[in-house]
Structure formats: C-alpha cells, structure tokens
Amino acid sequence: xxxxxxxxxxxxxxxxxxxxxxxxxxxxxxxxxxxxxxxxxxxxxxxxxxxxxxxxxxxxxxxxxxxxxxxxxxxxxxxxxxxxxxxxxxxxxxxxxxxxxxxxxxxxxxxxxxxxxxxxxxx
Amino acid sequence: xxxxxxxxxxxxxxxxxxxxxxxxxxxxxxxxxxxxxxxxxxxxxxxxxxxxxxxxxxxxxxxxxxxxxxxxxxxxxxxxxxxxxxxxxxxxxxxxxxxxxxxxxxxxxxxxxxxxxxxxxxxxxxxxxxxxxxxxxxxxxxxxxxxxxxxxxxxxxxxxxxxxxxxxxxxxxxxxxxxxxxxxxxxxxxxxxxxxxxxxxxxxxxxxxxxxxxxxxxxxxxxxxxxxxxxxxxxxxxxxxxxxxxxxxxxxxxxxxxxxxxxxxxxxxxxxxxxxxxxxxxxxxxxxxxxxxxxxxxxxxxxxxxxxxxxxxxxxxxxxxxxxxxxxxxxxxxxxxxxxxxxxxxxxxxxxxxxxxxxxxxxxxxxxxxxxxxxxxxxxxxxxxxxxxxxxxxxxxxxxxxxxxxxxxxxxxxxxxxxxxx
Numbered sequence: 001x002x003x004x005x006x007x008x009x010x011x012x013x014x015x016x017x018x019x020x021x022x023x024x025x026x027x028x029x030x031x032x033x034x035x036x037x038x039x040x041x042x043x044x045x046x047x048x049x050x051x052x053x054x055x056x057x058x059x060x061x062x063x064x065x066x067x068x069x070x071x072x073x074x075x076x077x078x079x080x081x082x083x084x085x086x087x088x089x090x091x092x093x094x095x096x097x098x099x100x101x102x103x104x105x106x107x108x109x110x111x112x113x114x115x116x117x118x119x120x121x122x123x
Numbered sequence: 124x125x126x127x128x129x130x131x132x133x134x135x136x137x138x139x140x141x142x143x144x145x146x147x148x149x150x151x152x153x154x155x156x157x158x159x160x161x162x163x164x165x166x167x168x169x170x171x172x173x174x175x176x177x178x179x180x181x182x183x184x185x186x187x188x189x190x191x192x193x194x195x196x197x198x199x200x201x202x203x204x205x206x207x208x209x210x211x212x213x214x215x216x217x218x219x220x221x222x223x224x225x226x227x228x229x230x231x232x233x234x235x236x237x238x239x240x241x242x243x244x245x246x247x248x249x250x251x252x253x254x255x256x257x258x259x260x261x262x263x264x265x266x267x268x269x270x271x272x273x274x275x276x277x278x279x280x281x282x283x284x285x286x287x288x289x290x291x292x293x294x295x296x297x298x299x300x301x302x303x304x305x306x307x308x309x310x311x312x313x314x315x316x317x318x319x320x321x322x323x324x325x326x327x328x329x330x331x332x333x334x335x336x337x338x339x340x341x342x343x344x345x346x347x348x349x350x351x352x353x354x355x356x357x358x359x360x361x362x363x364x365x366x367x368x369x370x371x372x373x374x375x376x377x378x379x380x381x382x383x384x385x386x387x388x389x390x391x392x393x394x395x396x397x398x399x400x401x402x403x404x405x406x407x408x409x410x411x412x413x414x415x416x417x418x419x420x421x422x423x424x425x426x427x428x429x430x431x432x433x434x435x436x437x438x439x440x441x442x443x444x445x446x447x448x449x450x451x452x453x454x455x456x457x458x459x460x461x462x463x464x465x466x467x468x469x470x471x472x473x474x475x476x477x478x479x480x481x482x483x484x485x486x487x488x489x490x491x492x493x494x495x496x497x498x499x500x501x502x503x504x505x506x507x508x509x510x511x512x513x514x515x516x517x518x519x520x521x522x523x524x525x526x527x528x529x530x531x532x533x534x535x536x537x538x539x540x541x542x543x544x545x
Contacts, residue, residue, distance in 0.1 A: 021415065025408040032404060036397050039387055039544040047366045054540040061536045069407055069529045071522075078322045082334045086341040093342075093349035099356065 006074055024064040031057045134510045138224025141506065142217040149213025157206025161199055168195035197467060204466040208459045212495075219499050220506065223301070250303035257295030264288025269475055269484075315519065333523050337530050340493075344534050347486040351541065354478055360384065382483040385473055386464075386543050395464040396543045399457045400535065406453035407532045410525045413446035413508075417518035444508040447521075450528070451501045454494055461491050483542055490538055493531050500524055 005013075009020045016023050035057045039050060067073040072080050175188035261268075264287065271285035316328040323331045358379040359371035386392045421427045421439055429436040436442040465484070475484045504524060507513065513521060 021408065021411045025404065025411075028404045028407075029401065032397075032400050035540060035544065036393070036400075039540075040390065040393065043388055047362050047368070050362075050545060054545055058536055058540055062533055065407065065529055065533045065536065069411055069532075070526055076326070078326070079330075079334055082331075082338060083341075086338045086345070089342050090345040093345050094352065097349040097353055099352060 008073070020068050024068040027064050028061055031061055132228045132230075135224045135228035137510060138220045138506055139228065142219075142221030142224065145213050145220065146217040149210045149217070152213070153206045153210035155206070156202045156209065159202075161203035161206060164195050164199035164202060168192060168199050171195050196470070200466045200470060201463055204463050205459050208462045209455075212455060212458060212498075215495075216499070216502055220502060223503075248303060248306055250299045250306065254296055254299035254303070257292045257297075257299055259292070260295060261289045261292030264290075264292060273469065273475065327519065329523050330519075330526075333526050337526065340530060340534075343489070344486075344537070347482070347489065348537065348541065351482045351486065354482060355381075358479070379479065380473065381479045381542075382468060382473060383543055383545055385468060385471060392464075392467060393543065395460040396539060399460050400539050402453045402457050402460075403532045403535050406450045406457075407529055409446045409450045409453070410521065410528050413443050413450070413513075414518060414521040414525055416442045416446065417513035417521055418515050420515055439514070440508070440512050443513050443521075444505060447501060447505045447508050451498060451505060454498045454501065457494055458491060458498070461487065486538060487542060490531070490534055493534070497524075497528055497531055500527075 012018070012020050012023045018026075035054065038045075038053045042049070066083070070083075072083060171188055171192035175185050175192050178185035178188050267285040268289035318324055318326050318328050318331050358381070359374040360379050360381055361376050361384060363369070363371040364374050364376055364378075386396060416439055419427075419439070427436075427438050427442070429442070433442075433445065436445055465487075468480075473483075474480050501524065504513075504520065507520070
C-alpha cells in the first residue's frame with residue numbers, strides 16, 4: 001500500500017469527495033451493471049458490438065482493480081513490470097493458439113493425436 | 124497484542140471452539156435447506172410430475188404441469204445443492220480451524236515459531252516438492268473425481284470412492300502447504316524478511332513471492348482462455364450463424380450450445396453469475412477497507428470513527444474483523460451460488476462431457492477453487508483479527524492476502540463476460 005498520495009488520488013479525492021478506493025468500487029459496480037444490461041437487453045446486438053462492449057468494460061474494470069486495489073499505481077515500478085512480464089506469454093497463447101487456424105485441432109498430424117502408435121507395434 | 128513473541132495455547136483452543144461452532148452452522152444449514160426446504164420442493168416436484176404424466180397419458184393439455192414440475196425441480200436443486208454445499212464447506216472450514224488449532228495447542232508455547240526476526244536465514248524446504256506431488260496425484264485422479272462429484276452436484280447422491288486419488292492429492296497439498304506455512308510464517312505477522320537482490324532489493328520477500336505467484340497464475344488462466352478462444356472460433360454458435368461468419372452460414376441454429384447461450388437471456392439463470400460478480404467486487408472493497416483500517420493509526424486526538432452505515436463497529440479490532448468476515452461470507456456465497464448454477468446447467472444437459480461444458484467447468488471450476496483456497500486463508504486471518512489483532516505493524520498480511528483476492532476478482536472480470544455473456 002503506497003504511503004504517499006499520488007496526484008490522481010488527490011484529484012479524485014477533491015473532485016468526487018471520496019477516496020480512490022471508494023471511487024474504484026463505484027466505477028466497478030457501475031460498469032458491471034452496464035456490462036450485464038448491455039448483453040441482457042441488447043439481444044439483437046451484433047457480435048462485434050457485444051465484443052466491443054465486453055472488451056471495453058473489461059479493460060476499464062481490470063485497470064481499476066490492478067491500479068488501485070492491487071496498488072500497482074503507487075507501488076514501486078518493479079511490481080508493475082513483474083505483473084506485465086507474463087503478458088508476453090499471454091499474447092503468444094492468445095495469438096498463437098487462441099486465434100490461430102480454428103481447424104488446426106482437427107487437422108493435427110497423426111503423431112500429435114491420442115493413441116498414436118509411435119513404435120508401430122499396436123494391433 | 125501482536126507485539127508478544129509467543130502465542131498462548133488458550134488462543135489455539137479458541138480455534139477448536141470456533142471449529143465446533145462452524146460445524147454446527149453447517150449441520151443446521153443442511154438440515155434447514157437441503158433436508159427441510161429441499162424435501163418440501165422434492166415432494167412438490169413428485170406431485171407435479173405425477174399430474175404431468177397423468178395429463179399426458181390422457182391426452183390433456185399438460186404444459187402448465189410441465190412448467191410447475193420444472194420450477195419445483197429447480198427449487199429443489201437450489202435448496203438441496205445450496206444446503207449440501209454449505210455443509211461440505213463448513214466441514215472443511217471446521218477441519219482447517221479445528222485441526223490447525225488443536226495441533227498448535229498441543230505444542231509448548233516456545234515452539235510456535237513466533238520468534239522470527241529480520242535476520243532469520245533462508246532455509247531449504249521439502250514442502251514445495253511435496254506440494255507438487257499432491258498436485259500430480261490430484262490431477263491423475265481428476266477424471267474419476269469429476270465422474271464422482273457430478274451426480275453429487277446434480278443432487279443425485281452416490282458413492283465417493285472414485286474421488287479417492289484426488290482426495291489423497293488434496294490431503295498431500297494441504298499437508299505440504301500447512302508445513303510450509305508453519306516453517307515460514309509467524310502467527311503474529313512480525314519478522315518480515317527483506318529481499319536483498321536486484322530487482323526487488325528492499326522489498327518484503329512475501330510480497331515479491333506473491334507477485335511471482337500471481338505471474339504464474341496469470342499464465343494458468345491464459346491457457347484456459349486460449350483454449351476456449353481456439354474452440355470458440357471453431358464452433359458455429361447461434362451468434363456466429365446469425366452473423367454468417369465463415370462456414371457457419373448454412374449450419375442450423377442450436378447446433379452448438381455454450382453456457383452463455385443457456386444463461387445470458389434468462390435473468391433467472393444469469394442471476395447467480397451476476398450476483399457473484401457484484402459479490403466479488405464488494406468483497407474486494409471490504410478487504411481494502413480491512414487493510415486501510417488495520418494500517419490506520421488511531422490516537423486520542425484521532426479516534427476511531429465507525430462509518431455511518433456500520434454504527435455497531437466500536438473500534439479498530441471490531442472493524443477489521445467485520446470487514447474480513449464480510450469478505451469471507453461474500454466469498455462463501457460465491458461458491459454456493461456457483462454450485463447452484465452448475466446444478467441448473469447439468470440439469471439442462473450441459474455437462475462436462477461436451478467440449479463446451481469441459482472448458483466452461485474447468486475454467487470456472489479452477490477459478491472457484493482459487494476462491495475457496497482464499498476463503499481458508501481468510502478464515503485464518505479472521506481468527507488472527509479476533510485474537511492477536513491486526514495493526515499498523517502486522518497489517519501487511521491483509522495486504523498480501525488482498526493481492527491474491529484482487530487477482531481472483533481480476534480473473535473473474537475476464538471469465539464472466541467470456542463464459543457467461545459472450
């Protein structure tokens with residue numbers, strides 16, 4: 001927990017008359033309502049609109065939790081870079097596995113599928 | 124207070140007493156919910172089922188009976204699964220507190236390892252290897268564990284022998300973590316070890332360790348997401364069919380049903396997941412309040428003031444204990460609602476045997492497991508808050524636990540829209 005108030009904390013305190021944690025809590029609650037309501041009420045929305053809402057709201061919520069509740073905004077920068085490090089692998093997994101050719105699972109080479117007879121002795 | 128080096132054995136006996144109270148709460152909840160209310164709705168379900176079958180056999184309009192039958196069955200699942208889940212959770216809570224308290228109370232006071240100081244040398248420990256062995260056993264037995272637990276979640280009962288290997292794994296995990304904990308974490312929370320090497324020099328070792336742990340957890344959840352994304356882009360869901368995406372234009376609606384297809388447009392079904400989302404956010408805030416209160420210095424000039432909404436909080440001790448207890452109850456509610464929601468999905472035929480079910484239950488189950496592990500740690504912290512108290516010197520324990528709890532919340536921020544709404 002940071003010992004000194006950052007500029008943003010002071011700004012939030014002065015503008016909204018609440019500390020940054022209470023403000024983050026309100027933001028998280030409001031955006032969760034928006035998230036649920038948008039999908040529940042917008043049954044006819046296109047897939048891309050839904051993606052945009054869910055990803056946008058997710059980023060905002062993730063920022064407030066990580067920056068303020070987890071103190072990444074006020075803790076030494078080493079912690080921020082520590083938390084960012086695994087995202088190299090996250091990006092690789094999302095791009096290299098998650099968004100690669102969707103048919104790749106069914107078109108795997110035989111040696112990469114279960115029960116492959118690697119030494120040729122299976123009946 | 125936390126400044127005392129040793130912890131009296133009477134304090135540990137208090138843990139045993141609390142364990143008894145928790146066990147009684149579990150039994151009463153099971154009796155009232157699963158046996159009482161569950162039994163009532165099961166009886167109602169049987170009656171409606173009889174009328175439905177009679178009307179169907181006579182060629183009469185049976186739609187109303189069918190709806191009543193379904194509604195009664197869902198109510199039965201709510202109470203049966205809810206009551207059973209509370210009982211099992213209370214048994215684990217009671218065992219955790221009771222066994223831990225009893226073992227500690229039987230040790231001489233000077234052997235509680237509460238005399239750590241900043242100059243304590245690092246030491247080797249077999250606990251991480253034993254922990255890894257436990258994880259291996261748990262995962263080896265996991266398929267049978269799932270087959271055994273599924274009927275239990277579905278309210279059908281059945282034996283538990285298939286869960287033996289995984290249960291042994293869990294016991295080994297608990298023993299390893301318990302030993303690791305005993306070796307390194309003083310009960311009074313003092314004697315923080317400080318990192319001496321780049322890039323963390325000057326930082327608390329526990330905090331650094333927790334961040335490294337969170338790094339590995341990010342990758343675990345990323346693997347769930349990448350596999351879900353891979354499968355999801357291949358599935359012709361109703362949404363993909365309507366959007367005429369790729370090869371899905373000619374596929375019939377309803378060919379691939381995901382959990383979100385069953386949940387997102389029915390408020391009753393979406394409700395447990397939505398309530399859980401709010402519960403986790405509120406619990407994240409209550410843990411922040413617990414930390415803030417514990418770290419605050421109250422003096423005669425700056426006395427403790429209870430928040431307007433919580434006038435019953437008398438002092439720092441009662442406030443920290445209340446905030447931790449609120450977090451604990453919200454987390455416990457999360458698990459109960461998740462299991463109720465699972466029982467509804469399984470009742471609708473959405474089981475772990477399908478690819479959609481497999482990734483849904485594994486991802487949300489892994490998250491639920493993280494919540495449950497957090498609840499056990501929180502139980503220990505509530506006990507500490509109630510006995511030796513948290514203050515500005517040992518309040519960092521709440522901060523480190525909070526980091527884990529916020530990460531669990533963060534993971535849910537991604538899981539909820541991906542698996543429930545999209």
